Amino acid sequence: MTMEEFEHVVHASPEGYGLNRDNLLVFASGIEQTWNGLIVGCQPDAPIVAEPVRAENFAGCRYVVQASDSTEWSIGVSSETADVQAGTTAAH
Numbered sequence: 121m122t123m124e125e126f127e128h129v130v131h132a133s134p135e136g137y138g139l140n141r142d143n144l145l146v147f148a149s150g151i152e153q154t155w156n157g158l159i160v161g162c163q164p165d166a167p168i169v170a171e172p173v174r175a176e177n178f179a180g181c182r183y184v185v186q187a188s189d190s191t192e193w194s195i196g197v198s199s200e201t202a203d204v205q206a207g208t209t210a211a212h
Contacts (some may be wrong), residue, residue, distance in 0.1 A: 135167045136160075157187035179189050182187060 121129075126147065130137045134202075138145060161183035162168055168181065178184050184196040 121150065123151055123157065134170050136170060138164070153190050154187040155186070155189055157184075159185040159187075 126137070158173070160168060160173055160178060160181040162181055166180060172179070173181070178196075182198045184194075186194045188194075
């Protein structure tokens with residue numbers, strides 16, 4: 121899936137697009153170009169509401185990945201996440 125295809129899928133759902141860890145790794149290995157990308161993750165039973173995330177309110181998000189372009193990325197992890205392997209949901 122290209123980043124453009126990913127964006128279309130994410131925008132089509134108010135809850136974003138669900139990925140587990142393995143799917144996220146496959147997706148990440150195939151990304152070639154990003155501009156202003158935002159991927160956030162939470163527990164599978166805690167769906168993300170897109171509007172607060174779009175306003176950069178990341179309360180309840182365990183992971184936040186922001187890509188300004190293909191060379192500059194910012195990755196944040198909540199303090200609760202250090203030893204947790206959970207499903208991930210993306211919102212843009």
